[in-house]
Amino acid sequence: MSQSYELTAEARERVGKGSARAIRRSGKIPAVIYGDKQPPLSITLPYKEVFLRIHAGGFRTTIATINVNGEKIQVLPKDYQLDPVRGFAMHVDFLRVSQNTVVTVNVPVHFINDEKAPGIKRGGVLNVVRHEVEFVCPANAIPDNITVDLEGLDIGDSVHISAVKLPQGVTPTITDRDFTIATIAAPAGLRSEEAEAGEAAAEQTEGSGE
Template sequence: MSETYELKAEVRDRVGKGAARAVRREGKIPAVIYGDKKPPIPIALSANEVTKKIHGGGFLTTIATLDVAGERIRVIPKDYSLDPVKDFPVHVDFLRVAEGATLVLEVPVHFINDEKSRGIKRGGVLNVVRHAVELVVPADAIPDALTADLAGLDIGDSIHISHVTLPEGVRPTITDRDFTIATIAAPAVLREVEEEGAEGEAEGGESEA
């Protein structure tokens, strides 16, 4: 689980596009805190601090504490918007997190032991179907990532969610099937050879006929 962090925030007196632009001109990012059956709170945060957290990784899977005018509010970032041209954050949504709460989050998948995969050694390609998996997780035990082990896998093999060891108390939101996370695909050259072979067999069969 990623370490929590704390950010100082101030309450915004005004909302709307004009007010948001004014906040950004001051070197801050407009944001809102919502959830837990309480009224939303419009806030402003240091643009520099938030940018560091976003680019530091794990932003959407790490619990944070916001100090809003002396009130400490435990939250998790639920979404953020980036400027389409300059790629800096322009808005963040935070969800209040109560003690003992469970959350629905997308957790990234990390793949290990590719050097121990027979298929990859033979030139196979790791075809990632899901770079992240949506999970139901305890708020106080959010995994940084899921680990998928490629050791022993050959061309044509697949990694399903059942092959991944989930931390205690964590479960996927999809429960009606053993969904695929990745496959070991044949290299393009091998696929071409197989296709040519299949075409040759078909032509031979037609000649005999």
């Protein structure tokens, strides 16, 4: 799990679009902390710190501590909004977490040992079906990523979730099937050769039948 960090916030009483615009003009960003059977808490955060955290990676899988007027609250970022044109951070939602909090998160997939995959050595292409996998896990034990080992995989082989070693307490939300994470696909040239060979075989078969 990524290292936790702390943000200093201010509680805000006014809410609404007008108030949010004024907050952004002052170099801050509006946010809300909710969950843990407590009323939502509206806050403002320093814009630059939040923007850097969002784009540093692992934002939604890392627990943070928010210091609100001296009260330290452990949270997990659940969602954020970006300006569709300029990419500015507009708003962030945080979920309060405790020792017993269980969350649903999307965890990135990392691939290793591609140089040890015969299929890739032969020109095959790694076809990533899922760049992220959704898991249920304790909020204090969210993995930074899951690792898929490509060693020994040949063209036509697939990697399913059952082949991935998961940390204790981490389970996929999809439980009714052994879903595919990636495959080793044949290169375009090889597919063309196979198609031509198939067509030639079909022609021979048709010719012999006349």
